[in-house]
Amino acid sequence: MTHEYRYSEPRAIILLGPPGSGKGTQAALLSPTLGIPAISTGDMLRRECQSGSELGHALQAILNSGQLVCDELMEQVIASRLRQSDCRFGFILDGYPRTVAQARFLDALLKSLGMPAPVVFDFRISNDDVLSRLTRRLHCKDCGRIFSMNPNGTSDEMLCDRDGSKLEQRADDNAATIRERLRLYHQNASGLLRHYRRHHKVLANRAPEEISNELLTILGSHASAPRSFTRVASATHAAYQV
Numbered sequence: 001m002t003h004e005y006r007y008s009e010p011r012a013i014i015l016l017g018p019p020g021s022g023k024g025t026q027a028a029l030l031s032p033t034l035g036i037p038a039i040s041t042g043d044m045l046r047r048e049c050q051s052g053s054e055l056g057h058a059l060q061a062i063l064n065s066g067q068l069v070c071d072e073l074m075e076q077v078i079a080s081r082l083r084q085s086d087c088r089f090g091f092i093l094d095g096y097p098r099t100v101a102q103a104r105f106l107d108a109l110l111k112s113l114g115m116p117a118p119v120v121f122d123f124r125i126s127n128d129d130v131l132s133r134l135t136r137r138l139h140c141k142d143c144g145r146i147f148s149m150n151p152n153g154t155s156d157e158m159l160c161d162r163d164g165s166k167l168e169q170r171a172d173d174n175a176a177t178i179r180e181r182l183r184l185y186h187q188n189a190s191g192l193l194r195h196y197r198r199h200h201k202v203l204a205n206r207a208p209e210e211i212s213n214e215l216l217t218i219l220g221s222h223a224s225a226p227r228s229f230t231r232v233a234s235a236t237h238a239a240y241q242v
């Protein structure tokens with residue numbers, strides 16, 4: 001049995017952590033439970049790449065190299081997304097902010113939208129665990145759902161159990177690009193964690209359900225909104241495999 005949590009105040013939730021630490025999986029688990037959208041800037045950028053636009057072509061080269069997209073473009077991306085009506089009760093951010101400049105921009109944006117200060121989680125996992133997870137990671141090209149390759153590495157016949165589409169490996173999930181993404185992550189992480197002094201550390205090398213229960217407990221006991229919080233029995237989470 002899991003629980004559904006509703007807040008009378010909007011919530012801004014930020015998931016910080018290296019690539020492959022399970023932020024996307026947790027965002028997808030928490031989103032239906034909290035009734036707020038999971039926003040992955042990586043997914044938004046990949047959709048732009050798939051659109052075939054000129055911007056998409058330029059972005060594809062950046063994503064394939066593991067480098068970060070410039071802060072100015074990311075400001076436009078995040079501002080237009082958070083202004084959409086489905087964000088009025090809050091949102092879960094996966095992949096934004098990634099630099100202190102982005103965090104400062106987000107502070108101002110949240111203020112202008114009348115949102116409270118964000119609750120920030122810091123996912124911790126070793127580089128070795130990230131490498132082993134990401135080199136086995138597959139995703140559904142159509143719905144974005146995340147899967148893990150069989151231990152023997154065979155994936156040809158694997159199809160998404162939601163829509164039957166073929167699963168594929170992300171172009172940036174190769175060892176060289178993963179190392180570059182990790183390097184950039186660790187380069188920016190200390191500044192971000194100093195910026196968000198009141199963050200919650202999360203040990204990310206555990207079962208997804210165990211982690212999501214911990215996040216929900218922390219969210220429920222968070223000092224800023226304990227009284228505006230109710231807990232309602234609901235159906236279990238969808239099962240995610242990474």
Ligand code: ADP
Pocket residue numbers: 018019020040041042043045062063066067068069070074094095096097098102181
């Ligand atoms: P991961 O966290 O596994 O590296 P994401 O899907 O979050 O993957 O992001 C994929 C890529 O999209 C990043 O390597 C980067 O090039 C780009 N990207 C996503 N979010 C941002 C951001 N906030 N700022 C700059 N670049 C971003």
